Amino acid sequence: MSNKDSNNPKHMSRRNFLKSSGIAIGGAVLGGAAMSGLWLGKKPAQQQHPAEQKAADYNQALMFFNQEQFFITEAAVERIFPKDELGPGAKEIGVAIYIDHQLAGPWGINAKDYMMGPFFKGEATQGSQTQLRRADIFTLGLKGLKDYSQKKYSKSFQDLAENEQDDVLKVFEKGEEFSLPGISTKTFFNLLYSLTLEGLYSDPLYGGNKDMMGWELKKYPGNQMSYLDLIEKDGFIHMKPKSLRDHLNH
Amino acid sequence: MANQLPKVPVVIVGMGWAGGIIAAELTKAGVKVVGLERGKGRDTGDYYMSHDELRYSFRHEMMQDLSKETVTFRNNEKMRALPMRSYGSFIIGDGLGGSGSHWNGQNYRFLPYDFQIRSKTIERYGAKKIPEGMTIQDWGITYDELEPYFDKYEKMAGISGDPEQNPMVGKRSNPFPTPPMKKTPVMKMFEEAARKLGYHPYTIPSANLSEQYKNPDGIERAACQYCAFCDRYGCEYGAKADPVVTVIPVAQQTGNLEIRTFSNVTKILHDGVKASGVVYVNTLTGEEFEQPADVVILASYVFNNVRLLLHSKLGKPYDPSSGTGVVGRNYAYQVQSAKAVGFFDDKEFNLYMGAGALGSIFDDFNGDNFDHSNLNFIHGGGIRITQTGQRPIASNTVPKDTPKWGKAFKQASIKYANSTLVVGTQGSNMPWKHHYLDLDPTYKDAYGVPLIRLTYDFEDQDKQMAKFLGEKAGEVLKAMNPTKMEVNNTVNAYDIVPYQSTHNTGGVVMGADPATSAVNTYSQMWDAENVFVVGASSFPHNSGYNPTGTVGALAYRAAEGILKYIKQGGSLV
Numbered sequence: 001m002s003n004k005d006s007n008n009p010k011h012m013s014r015r016n017f018l019k020s021s022g023i024a025i026g027g028a029v030l031g032g033a034a035m036s037g038l039w040l041g042k043k044p045a046q047q048q049h050p051a052e053q054k055a056a057d058y059n060q061a062l063m064f065f066n067q068e069q070f071f072i073t074e075a076a077v078e079r080i081f082p083k084d085e086l087g088p089g090a091k092e093i094g095v096a097i098y099i100d101h102q103l104a105g106p107w108g109i110n111a112k113d114y115m116m117g118p119f120f121k122g123e124a125t126q127g128s129q130t131q132l133r134r135a136d137i138f139t140l141g142l143k144g145l146k147d148y149s150q151k152k153y154s155k156s157f158q159d160l161a162e163n164e165q166d167d168v169l170k171v172f173e174k175g176e177e178f179s180l181p182g183i184s185t186k187t188f189f190n191l192l193y194s195l196t197l198e199g200l201y202s203d204p205l206y207g208g209n210k211d212m213m214g215w216e217l218k219k220y221p222g223n224q225m226s227y228l229d230l231i232e233k234d235g236f237i238h239m240k241p242k243s244l245r246d247h248l249n250h
Numbered sequence: 251m252a253n254q255l256p257k258v259p260v261v262i263v264g265m266g267w268a269g270g271i272i273a274a275e276l277t278k279a280g281v282k283v284v285g286l287e288r289g290k291g292r293d294t295g296d297y298y299m300s301h302d303e304l305r306y307s308f309r310h311e312m313m314q315d316l317s318k319e320t321v322t323f324r325n326n327e328k329m330r331a332l333p334m335r336s337y338g339s340f341i342i343g344d345g346l347g348g349s350g351s352h353w354n355g356q357n358y359r360f361l362p363y364d365f366q367i368r369s370k371t372i373e374r375y376g377a378k379k380i381p382e383g384m385t386i387q388d389w390g391i392t393y394d395e396l397e398p399y400f401d402k403y404e405k406m407a408g409i410s411g412d413p414e415q416n417p418m419v420g421k422r423s424n425p426f427p428t429p430p431m432k433k434t435p436v437m438k439m440f441e442e443a444a445r446k447l448g449y450h451p452y453t454i455p456s457a458n459l460s461e462q463y464k465n466p467d468g469i470e471r472a473a474c475q476y477c478a479f480c481d482r483y484g485c486e487y488g489a490k491a492d493p494v495v496t497v498i499p500v501a502q503q504t505g506n507l508e509i510r511t512f513s514n515v516t517k518i519l520h521d522g523v524k525a526s527g528v529v530y531v532n533t534l535t536g537e538e539f540e541q542p543a544d545v546v547i548l549a550s551y552v553f554n555n556v557r558l559l560l561h562s563k564l565g566k567p568y569d570p571s572s573g574t575g576v577v578g579r580n581y582a583y584q585v586q587s588a589k590a591v592g593f594f595d596d597k598e599f600n601l602y603m604g605a606g607a608l609g610s611i612f613d614d615f616n617g618d619n620f621d622h623s624n625l626n627f628i629h630g631g632g633i634r635i636t637q638t639g640q641r642p643i644a645s646n647t648v649p650k651d652t653p654k655w656g657k658a659f660k661q662a663s664i665k666y667a668n669s670t671l672v673v674g675t676q677g678s679n680m681p682w683k684h685h686y687l688d689l690d691p692t693y694k695d696a697y698g699v700p701l702i703r704l705t706y707d708f709e710d711q712d713k714q715m716a717k718f719l720g721e722k723a724g725e726v727l728k729a730m731n732p733t734k735m736e737v738n739n740t741v742n743a744y745d746i747v748p749y750q751s752t753h754n755t756g757g758v759v760m761g762a763d764p765a766t767s768a769v770n771t772y773s774q775m776w777d778a779e780n781v782f783v784v785g786a787s788s789f790p791h792n793s794g795y796n797p798t799g800t801v802g803a804l805a806y807r808a809a810e811g812i813l814k815y816i817k818q819g820g821s822l823v
Contacts, residue, residue: 080655086664107309113336114320116693122332125325125745129332166656173654193655201642202304218667220602220642223301226475227603232432236598236668244299 059207060097064104064135069142073099075158076145077196079165087217095199098208099138102195108135132183134191140180141172141188148178203244215241223247252529252540258284259816261528261543263515263558264550266348267798268784268805270493270501271403272547274467275809277506281816284541285507286530288514288550289314289345292494297486303641306482310337312352313482314344318533318696321553323746325707326684327570333693333701339745340752341482342551346511347494349551349752350798354481354606354638355457355490357409358795359400359803361617362393362420367791370618371628379628383683384711385573385580386628387790390762390823391771393420396803399810403802406467407491410460410607416452418613428463431456431474436599436671437610440635443729449612454634455799456607457491467500478639480606490606513539516697518546518562518781525564525781531697545812548758548783549805552581555787556687556757557702565758565768565777568686570705576768576776578687580756581704582792585631585677585712587750588720588739591670592732593649598668601640609636615722616678616794627714631677631794633723642667650736673727675719676751678794680711687757708744716741753797755789760804762823770823772811773804779821784808 062070074096083089090096102108110133122129130137149157149168157168171177175186199208201215203222209215215222222241230237260276262269265287273283305311314320316336324331343349363370366388371379380386401423411426430453433441437453444451458474465471474489488495501507517529519540527542548555559565559577568579611634613619622628647670648662690703720739727735761767764776769788775781784805786797793800811822 081660082657084657084660086661089660110317110336112310112315112317114316114333115335116333118692120330120332123325123329125743125747126323126329126332126334127338127747128335169655196655197643197646198304198308202308203302205302206304215642217664218642219598220667223479224477226477227600228473228475230600231434231476231603231608233600234435237600244302247298247301 062100064100064108065096068146069139070096070100071158072142072145072156075165076169076192077199079162079169080193080196081200082162088213090196090200092210093200093213094208094210095196098199098202098206099195101207102198103135103138108138109133128187130183130187137183137188137191140183141185141192144178144180144185144188145172148172205244212241212243252538255539255541257527257542257544258282259543260284260545260547260812261286261541262547262549263528264288264348264548264554265346265493265498265509266343266549266551266785267350267493267801268808269547269549270347270350270497271406271802271805272549272784272809272812273501273507274497275806276812277501277504279813280506281813282506283501283508284543285501285509286513286515286528286541287346287509287511288533289511291509291511292346292351292484294484294486294488294495297484300483300486301477301479303643306479307641307644310341310482312343312345312484313337314342319701321702321704322690322693323704323706325705325743327705331690331703331705334746337749338747339750340754341749342553342752346498346509347484347492350491350493351484352482353457353490353798354796356607356609356636356796357404357407357455357457357799359393359420360793360795360800361613361619363617364791364793365389365391365393365396367629374618375622379622381711385681385683385766387759387761387766389760389771389790390767391760396807397421397423399803399806400799402806403799406465406496407457407802408459408463408465408471409455409457409491409799411455412452416450416613418450418616418619426455427465428460431458431460431605431608432476433610434600434603434608434637436601436635436637437608439671439730440673440726441610443726444610444612444633446729447725449614449726451610451612454607454609454611454636456605457798458605458607459489459491465496467496469496469500471495474605476603476605476608478602478604478641481638514697515550515558516561516699518548518558518564520562520564520778520781523778525778545780545782545816547812548781549785552754552757552785552787553687553702555783555785557689557699559758559768559783560689560702561699564781565775567688570684570686573683574765576759576764576766578757579766579768580681580759580790581685581687581706582679582681582755582789583706583744584679584751584753584792585708585716585741586675587741588675588677588716588723589737590673590720590724590727591647591736591738592672592727592730593666593734594669594671595733599671601637601645601668601670604637604639606638608638609634613794615719625714625718627711627718629678629680629794630715631675631719633673633675633719633726635671635673640668645670647672649734671727671730671732673723673730675716675723676794676796677712677715677719679792680709681756681791682709706744708741713741753786753792755786755792755797758783758787759790760788761790770821771807772814772822773808774811774815774822776821779819780815782808782812
């Protein structure tokens with residue numbers, strides 16, 4: 001963040017915060033941020049860009065989807081969270097880029113899930129028992145949106161009218177009318193839905209929540225250092241949000 | 251062939267709260283200890299990027315990697331148990347500090363009633379009050395006997411709480427070591443409403459630390475910053491009491507503790523009477539080691555304490571058909587689904603601020619603090635409001651009649667983002683003959699050890715209690731004047747998918763009778779005098795509170811017992 005805020009307790013840099021908060025007490029067994037010396041007195045990890053110069057966002061590229069998959073995803077998430085009089089929708093907030101990046105990573109291949117067999121269809125109370133990875137479910141789901149739209153409207157999903165797109169998504173949400181190989185459309189829809197919320201509101205480092213627009217919609221201040229002096233106050237305090245990027249620049 | 255290591259006096263399996271407390275007490279007394287931790291090492295320096303809801307809350311950064319190990323689950327014996335393939339109902343800690351690194355810091359003592367639940371219930375209502383199949387039992391220790399250990403644990407952690415004695419809970423020998431957390435407008439609203447109804451609200455006792463504090467071990471920690479990233483997150487300030495910033499450094503300073511991380515214990519070695527050590531695998535290299543020891547302490551999470559005993563064939567496994575045997579018996583959980591949700595059209599609160607243990611609670615309907623004569627359940631739960639920090643991915647509560655997605659959802663989720671208050675309940679959970687843990691016959695972990703199998707469901711007791719607590723929560727919320735409100739107090743079958751609570755208990759329960767308990771009140775196994783099994787696995791039932799405070803007290807008592815055992819041997823009771 002810029003230095004002009006540094007005297008305002010709400011916008012303290014981590015370094016000033018720790019200097020003035022009395023955390024840096026001696027003693028080898030003291031836990032806490034002050035003791036590691038990881039960043040105290042260190043140079044910023046990168047130079048700040050001058051604010052007026054908006055650099056190209058090199059993150060806006062695809063690591064998993066092809067173009068068509070990306071556009072179908074963009075259209076679908078925009079219906080889940082559309083642009084309206086309150087502000088931008090999921091498309092503008094970068095949710096499709098977020099989803100692309102997630103599906104390309106360890107989460108997309110269920111790297112930390114138990115994927116050993118045997119696989120049996122369980123009761124609803126036992127949770128998902130599919131062998132399919134999230135990336136596969138999503139790919140199948142997108143193909144399902146494409147095929148279903150062609151069959152019903154003779155058009156691509158992304159070319160349908162908004163109310164038609166909503167109808168298709170409702171069919172997928174219900175999971176009764178149309179099926180995907182080895183998985184219900186409902187499973188895909190739920191994945192699409194949870195990914196949309198994540199893409200709207202996760203830290204911008206993941207490619208969604210572009211320029212913290214998602215956070216701004218909810219008046220969420222992102223990650224601040226401390227609310228110690230504000231926590232007891234009456235009345236809502238609307239702060240300018242901060243992202244994790246600020247934690248590398250001290 | 252396992253690499254043979256030289257014998258050590260004490261080996262501890264798992265370096266969370268129980269393992270850390272015991273390591274500190276033993277090493278301070280001059281005993282050499284090896285602490286085996288299957289996860290990685292950690293310190294506060296690892297948490298500079300921890301204000302990351304996606305990474306920590308949704309991708310479970312600090313949790314056990316389920317690809318290597320999970321649990322299997324079924325509601326009853328007629329079902330085939332299947333693995334919990336991704337996280338749902340509860341999360342399982344991993345790494346140095348264990349669950350003590352990612353907890354919220356809400357810290358209570360179980361009630362005097364809890365420790366004598368069976369005799370107190372019979373005394374007040376008669377034996378008929380306890381339904382067929384409900385296996386509640388006295389713990390073999392009273393609240394008064396455990397009080398000094400609670401006191402010791404709270405001083406170590408610097409628990410912050412109200413200075414005056416709360417009339418609804420057990421008597422304290424000393425006030426809380428630090429003053430209560432700050433009070434937010436939301437907490438004040440709740441307390442005012444609860445008082446108006448004649449209840450006794452108080453500030454949730456907190457391990458987040460209300461002010462800078464130096465504990466009796468000389469550990470100094472900074473105060474909580476109310477940054478709103480506690481549960482599932484590590485505390486970058488070291489304010490939240492965590493084994494890594496309290497007991498573990500104390501043990502390390504003595505020079506008597508050797509911690510080995512990435513060391514996953516797969517077996518306890520024993521001859522049926524005493525243990526001789528443990529076998530563990532280095533999870534990075536795959537190498538296997540045999541660590542002989544005079545005393546073996548199991549201090550891992552509930553599931554692995556039970557799993558290690560069963561897999562090592564130590565102690566009598568529980569048999570649900572006859573109700574005999576002890577290892578795996580009395581698994582319990584919690585009932586947290588009853589709540590009242592209020593939408594305030596004309597008010598906005600700073601819900602994005604908070605601390606893990608920030609909130610207010612009343613216990614007028616917890617334990618046996620109220621008359622159950624005309625109710626068809628026993629025990630109850632705490633009714634509370636918390637301000638743990640609402641984060642935007644997780645918090646999208648909208649009124650029930652709102653569509654799940656689309657423009658109407660968007661507008662309602664934004665409108666109520668800072669205007670939704672929840673009066674929640676934390677319902678206790680009783681053990682039953684047919685709820686238990688055993689080894690899964692089919693599924694194994696990455697090291698070839700069978701997974702633990704969980705056979706569990708909600709019973710009528712839980713449904714009636716939740717209905718009652720939900721109604722009470724609704725009355726309090728109503729007195730807070732929301733524009734719209736909803737009461738959720740219906741409990742269906744236990745479902746492992748939605749997150750509910752990481753307060754799993756039982757399986758190696760304590761008691762005075764070896765027929766119904768696996769350990770005595772020092773957490774010492776009846777069947778192997780040099781094995782101590784410590785943690786919430788020793789709870790014979792689960793109360794209407796977060797369990798850590800009681801785990802901490804039992805760990806201090808176990809440490810005392812272990813030191814006594816090292817001196818004199820034999821059974822401690």
